[in-house]
Amino acid sequence: MRTITLKIDESISERFLWLLSHFAPEEVQILDQSDYLSNEDYLRGIPGMVESLQAARHEPLEQGKPLDLSVTQLVRSQKMG
Secondary structure: OOOOOOOOOHHHHHHHHHHHHOOOOOOOOOOOOOOOOOHHHHHHOOOOHHHHHHHHHOOOHHHOOOHHHHHHHHHHHHHHO
């Protein structure tokens, strides 16, 4: 099976879910439903994340990766895991 992530406008979400319900469970499964959050809102919702990112800004680049790259990787890993 293939997994996809969609952002669906609220005005059609009910009809879209209705459409998906007409497929057999072995064809289409809804794994998760949630409201869309921007990366910033998502990160702010993780306890201690803001403080951790602020502290990382003060670390020399030699000790790790650039902050923007680290944030992008973190968001992807949190959303996938």
